[in-house]
Amino acid sequence: GQQLNQSPQSMFIQEGEDVSMNCTSSSIFNTWLWYKQEPGEGPVLLIALYKAGELTSNGRLTAQFGITRKDSFLNISASIPSDVGIYFCAGYRNSGNTPLVFGKGTRLSVIA
Amino acid sequence: GAVVSQHPSRVICKSGTSVKIECRSLDFQATTMFWYRQFPKKSLMLMATSNEGSKATYEQGVEKDKFLINHASLTLSTLTVTSAHPEDSSFYICSARVAGDYGYTFGSGTRLTVV
Numbered sequence: 008g009q010q011l012n013q014s015p016q017s018m019f020i021q022e023g024e025d026v027s028m029n030c031t032s033s034s035i036f037n038t039w040l041w042y043k044q045e046p047g048e049g050p051v052l053l054i055a056l057y058k059a060g061e062l063t064s065n066g067r068l069t070a071q072f073g074i075t076r077k078d079s080f081l082n083i084s085a086s087i088p089s090d091v092g093i094y095f096c097a098g099y100r101n102s103g104n105t106p107l108v109f110g111k112g113t114r115l116s117v118i119a
Numbered sequence: 120g121a122v123v124s125q126h127p128s129r130v131i132c133k134s135g136t137s138v139k140i141e142c143r144s145l146d147f148q149a150t151t152m153f154w155y156r157q158f159p160k161k162s163l164m165l166m167a168t169s170n171e172g173s174k175a176t177y178e179q180g181v182e183k184d185k186f187l188i189n190h191a192s193l194t195l196s197t198l199t200v201t202s203a204h205p206e207d208s209s210f211y212i213c214s215a216r217v218a219g220d221y222g223y224t225f226g227s228g229t230r231l232t233v234v
Contacts, residue, residue, distance in 0.1 A: 009161070049125070049225035050163070052193070089129070095162065095186045097223075104151035104216055107223055111162045 013096050013110025020086055028094060029080040036059040036098030039072050039079040039094050040107070053094075055082070066073045086117050120222055121147045123216040125226025132233055140198045140229045142213035148193035149215035154186075157210040157228075166211075169196040203233040 011052035013030045020026055038057055043065070054065050056072035056079060057065045063070055079098075083090055096110040122145040132138050135224045144151055155163040167188050175188035185207075187199040188211040200207050213226040 010147075042225075047128075047228065049123075049214075049228045052224070053220060055222060074221075099223075106153045106165050107214070108166060109162045114160070118146065 011098060011110040012094055012110045013040065013113060014104075015113055017114040017116070021086060022086060024086055025118055026083040026086055026090070027080060027116060028096075029078060030096035030098075031078040032098060032108075034036045035076040035100070035117065037076070037100050039070070040097045040109060041068075041079070042095045042097060044095060044112075045091075052110055053112050081082070083115075086115075088117050088119050091115055091117050096119045121145075121215075121222065121224045123149075123213060123215050125213055125229055126202050128227060129230045130232070131177040132231070133135045134204055134233055135202055137199055138203055139212075140200075140211055140231075141224050142196045142198070142215075142230060144194045144215050147215075147217050149195060149196070149217075151216060152190060152196040153164060153214045153223075154188060154196075154198050155212045157212060165213060166198075170228045171196075189196070199229065200231065203231045207231065 011030045025068045040055050041053045042061050044050045054070040059076045060074045061072040067084045092110045093114050097107040099107050124143045128139045154166045154171040156165050156166050164187040166181045169188045171190045177183045190196040212228045214223050216223050
């Protein structure tokens with residue numbers, strides 16, 4: 008099935024550094040979501056974006072819904088060890104109960 | 120907030136046996152639930168869409184006779200892995216869309232190991 012293009016695939020950063028990851032799609036989405044998954048757990052919603060151009064923050068996390076509705080990015084500022092995990096972007100088109108389309112994930116490692 | 124409870128979190132079974140995984144929406148009604156499979160270091164792969172009171176819709180390549188889905192009520196969907204084999208070992212996750220909202224909430228996943 009369709010999948011979003013998410014990059015980078017993995018990142019190793021020093022504690023305190025900022026992180027940026029992004030997702031692109033060949034088709035338009037009406038909603039973009041960013042999830043974090045820790046080992047042995049299901050994904051947990053971090054940020055939801057509903058409008059093109061929207062910039063939303065959740066603590067140290069900031070995400071934007073691209074103006075073309077075909078992309079989104081997630082920034083994490085001043086990373087800490089507990090930020091470690093896999094971050095997934097996901098999108099859907101609001102057409103009924105359609106499933107989410109996922110990116111392949113960005114595996115984040117934070118070195119203390 | 121909307122919570123999806125998935126049970127069990129871990130299960131080990133012998134080859135040839137069947138395993139049932141339950142997914143419950145605790146504080147909302149879910150007419151539709153989604154079942155995913157996740158391999159190590161991979162993204163979530165949609166297996167099927169579970170519709171309350173009707174047959175599930177399976178993704179291409181997913182065996183409907185092997186992965187039986189039942190969505191008998193607005194708060195419960197089950198996935199039964201029948202005649203399990205070691206290659207069925209994986210992490211299975213359910214999800215539901217919260218009505219009147221744009222959010223999808225996920226269960227905590229089930230780690231299935233077939234020995």
